[in-house]
Amino acid sequence: MNAPQSSSDPLLSIRNLDVTFGRGDKETRAVDGVSYDVPAGTIVGVVGESGSGKSVTSLAVMGLLPQRGCRTSGEILFDGVNLLGRSDAEMSRIRGKEIAMVFQDPMSSLNPVVPVGTQVTEVLRTHEKVSAAEARDRAGDLLKRCGIPDPLRRLKEYPHQLSGGMRQRAMIAIALACKPRLLICDEPTTALDVTIQAQVLELLAELVSDLGTAMIMITHDLGVVAGLCDHVNVMYAGRIVESAPRRELFANPQHRYTQGLLHSIPRLDHPRGAPLQPIPGTPRDTVAWDKACAFAPRCRYVTEECVTPEIDLDELSAGHQVRCVHPATRAETIADGSAATAQEATA
Amino acid sequence: MSSPVERPEAAATLADQGTEGGNLLTVRGLKVHYPIRKGLVFDRTVGHVQAVDGVDLDVPRGQTYGLVGESGCGKSTLGRALLQLEDATAGSVDFDGTELTKLSGERLRVLRRRMQMVFQDPMASLDPRQSVQSLLIEPLRVHGLAPADVEEFGPDSPSSHLAKAAAMLEVVGLPRASLAKYPHEFSGGQRQRIGIARAMILNPDLVIADEPVSALDVSVQAQVINLLEHLQDLFGLTYVVIAHDLAVVRHISDRIGVMYLGHIVEEADADTLYAEPMHPYTLALMSAIPVPDPVLEDSRERVLLAGDLPSPANPPAGCRFHTRCPFVQDDCRTVVPELRVLGPRKVACHHAEEIHQQAAVTVIDGTD
Numbered sequence: 001m002n003a004p005q006s007s008s009d010p011l012l013s014i015r016n017l018d019v020t021f022g023r024g025d026k027e028t029r030a031v032d033g034v035s036y037d038v039p040a041g042t043i044v045g046v047v048g049e050s051g052s053g054k055s056v057t058s059l060a061v062m063g064l065l066p067q068r069g070c071r072t073s074g075e076i077l078f079d080g081v082n083l084l085g086r087s088d089a090e091m092s093r094i095r096g097k098e099i100a101m102v103f104q105d106p107m108s109s110l111n112p113v114v115p116v117g118t119q120v121t122e123v124l125r126t127h128e129k130v131s132a133a134e135a136r137d138r139a140g141d142l143l144k145r146c147g148i149p150d151p152l153r154r155l156k157e158y159p160h161q162l163s164g165g166m167r168q169r170a171m172i173a174i175a176l177a178c179k180p181r182l183l184i185c186d187e188p189t190t191a192l193d194v195t196i197q198a199q200v201l202e203l204l205a206e207l208v209s210d211l212g213t214a215m216i217m218i219t220h221d222l223g224v225v226a227g228l229c230d231h232v233n234v235m236y237a238g239r240i241v242e243s244a245p246r247r248e249l250f251a252n253p254q255h256r257y258t259q260g261l262l263h264s265i266p267r268l269d270h271p272r273g274a275p276l277q278p279i280p281g282t283p284r285d286t287v288a289w290d291k292a293c294a295f296a297p298r299c300r301y302v303t304e305e306c307v308t309p310e311i312d313l314d315e316l317s318a319g320h321q322v323r324c325v326h327p328a329t330r331a332e333t334i335a336d337g338s339a340a341t342a343q344e345a346t347a
Numbered sequence: 348m349s350s351p352v353e354r355p356e357a358a359a360t361l362a363d364q365g366t367e368g369g370n371l372l373t374v375r376g377l378k379v380h381y382p383i384r385k386g387l388v389f390d391r392t393v394g395h396v397q398a399v400d401g402v403d404l405d406v407p408r409g410q411t412y413g414l415v416g417e418s419g420c421g422k423s424t425l426g427r428a429l430l431q432l433e434d435a436t437a438g439s440v441d442f443d444g445t446e447l448t449k450l451s452g453e454r455l456r457v458l459r460r461r462m463q464m465v466f467q468d469p470m471a472s473l474d475p476r477q478s479v480q481s482l483l484i485e486p487l488r489v490h491g492l493a494p495a496d497v498e499e500f501g502p503d504s505p506s507s508h509l510a511k512a513a514a515m516l517e518v519v520g521l522p523r524a525s526l527a528k529y530p531h532e533f534s535g536g537q538r539q540r541i542g543i544a545r546a547m548i549l550n551p552d553l554v555i556a557d558e559p560v561s562a563l564d565v566s567v568q569a570q571v572i573n574l575l576e577h578l579q580d581l582f583g584l585t586y587v588v589i590a591h592d593l594a595v596v597r598h599i600s601d602r603i604g605v606m607y608l609g610h611i612v613e614e615a616d617a618d619t620l621y622a623e624p625m626h627p628y629t630l631a632l633m634s635a636i637p638v639p640d641p642v643l644e645d646s647r648e649r650v651l652l653a654g655d656l657p658s659p660a661n662p663p664a665g666c667r668f669h670t671r672c673p674f675v676q677d678d679c680r681t682v683v684p685e686l687r688v689l690g691p692r693k694v695a696c697h698h699a700e701e702i703h704q705q706a707a708v709t710v711i712d713g714t715d
Contacts, residue, residue, distance in 0.1 A: 050564055163656075194417070194636055195631055198634075198649060202651065222565075223637025223639045226639045227638075251642075264565065264568070264569035265569065265639070266572070266594040267638065267639065268593065268597065268638055269640055269643055272617060278572075282535075
């Protein structure tokens with residue numbers, strides 16, 4: 001990238017991003033005016049269910065959305081330069097070098113007929129002038145760094161010869177090969193077992209802090225976000241509904257959807273036997289944001305005022321924004337929190 | 348975490364109830380081995396995948412038994428073997444006084460009415476070309492239940508197939524209008540409700556649910572968990588719930604077995620298991636689960652396991668967990684640990700007591 005970055009600007013700044021699929025009656029707005037920043041060296045979590053637009057946002061950043069049948073508008077500023085509307089050739093120079101991505105299922109994102117080593121060296125040889133031998137050495141080092149035992153043998157193996165956790169480590173090695181400044185992880189541990197998930201998350205946190213890479217962590221698992229991210233954005237039906245620093249979000253969730261998510265999962269840190277309070281309906285039961293709150297059909301606290309077009313993302317306290325007509329009052333969440341702590345204390 | 352003090356008594360009474368008379372399902376020494384074959388012309392068996400290797404289970408009537416473990420530990424194979432959907436290599440499965448492994452054909456088919464299964468992915472387990480009505484009536488036809496037909500009694504007769512199907516749909520929380528629809532017209536959670544209705548319509552005694560919520564959106568999982576609990580109260584069902592999500596299993600189960608490479612390594616009632624895990628694998632599994640509480644996450648100490656699950660075709664000698672165990676000692680590599688009774692639980696580890704003392708320190712550090 002050629003534009004110099006002033007010290008105060010975030011590394012990535014998404015501004016009013018819209019992504020629309022289809023036309024006319026079949027038009028679907030997958031991402032609806034999303035704005036968020038990723039400052040250099042931080043980890044930003046994006047939480048949402050299927051259809052919330054969390055993955056489409058990241059595909060737009062990578063320039064991986066299909067060119068036909070899909071319209072985007074807004075700005076994606078990486079280092080102050082807009083990535084939207086760049087040519088394929090320009091994006092190819094950025095992808096893998098400046099911004100890299102780790103996908104959910106390593107079996108379908110690695111090439112099954114190419115040895116793992118070749119897939120790692122390919123990135124190095126594309127973006128940097130290195131000899132084949134040097135690339136191979138560096139690939140070996142990368143695999144080793146990503147916790148793959150016996151890396152020189154693994155370089156010659158094919159993806160099917162590796163276990164799921166190893167494949168995801170190889171994906172991470174490929175993504176970090178050129179020391180990108182931004183790493184996007186889209187549900188990187190969803191396909192893995194919990195003990196392997198813990199290994200991979202630990203590895204990601206360690207590598208990102210060593211390399212000073214910024215990271216976007218896309219997940220549906222609030223637990224993953226709680227342990228890893230600096231700032232969290234909760235998405236619903238294409239919009240950010242709540243955005244807050246990690247500790248603030250979990251200590252004081254204000255949006256009814258965020259609260260609902262936290263109450264609907266069985267939790268190991270709460271006493272057993274507390275009944276679950278599910279969110280009624282399914283993520284498909286939405287209304288368009290330009291008519292009312294999209295979460296209104298599933299919300300327990302819905303009133304007539306919720307049928308307001310274009311509800312704003314209000315800043316309630318420093319860094320904590322909520323898109324809700326009736327956000328939870330601070331007293332409510334504190335009462336909620338102290339009840340939970342009291343339960344823990346008596347247990 | 349709940350208090351470890353009062354739990355053991357509760358567990359003891361629980362274990363007492365679990366005597367032969369109160370058990371719906373009793374499994375002894377169950378093994379399921381799959382042959383590995385090689386050769387194009389001459390089919391030779393060159394080894395066995397020991398998917399389930401000597402499991403004992405007691406499932407008391409009206410309770411929920413949870414099976415947890417990672418992929419490849421044999422929990423799904425065990426679930427299928429309980430219903431004789433997989434042939435047992437050795438061992439016995441006693442269902443309400445009938446030995447299942449020796450049954451075949453018609454006698455087994457008749458018993459199957461009382462043992463039903465709920466599958467993980469309702470998109471894969473429901474025929475996309477069958478309407479909901481046809482899906483729900485099929486099990487009734489197969490088992491010759493409700494012979495009184497629509498033509499004879501009219502669609503509103505309570506004994507007709509259709510009335511039963513509609514009533515069952517209502518129980519699982521779907522409108523009657525769904526009868527004419529096809530599986531693709533429903534969301535994941537609704538499809539799972541149809542899968543559950545299909546299992547429940549035969550009025551079974553035992554329901555085996557294999558990962559019933561793992562394919563669903565987070566906000567919908569709780570709906571299905573609550574539905575399963577509601578149905579258990581309504582029909583007095585006995586459940587075996589198989590899942591990899593420990594939080595879900597803890598919520599729904601009375602007693603839990605932790606599986607590793609075809610063995611049960613620890614078994615206890617839900618509160619004891621989570622308050623005081625004794626097997627190092629249970630400990631690692633529990634500490635690996637991310638908790639949605641940043642304060643706890645930051646202070647938590649993890650028992651990180653090295654490496655992957657070894658191949659069940661060539662399991663390690665001695666304790667099967669020794670290759671990944673952070674507390675491994677010499678005898679673990681050679682001597683197979685028995686599943687021994689230790690207070691309110693059973694645990695298969697030579698050094699459970701010492702590990703527990705070390706771990707107790709970490710647990711306290713982690714929560715305070």
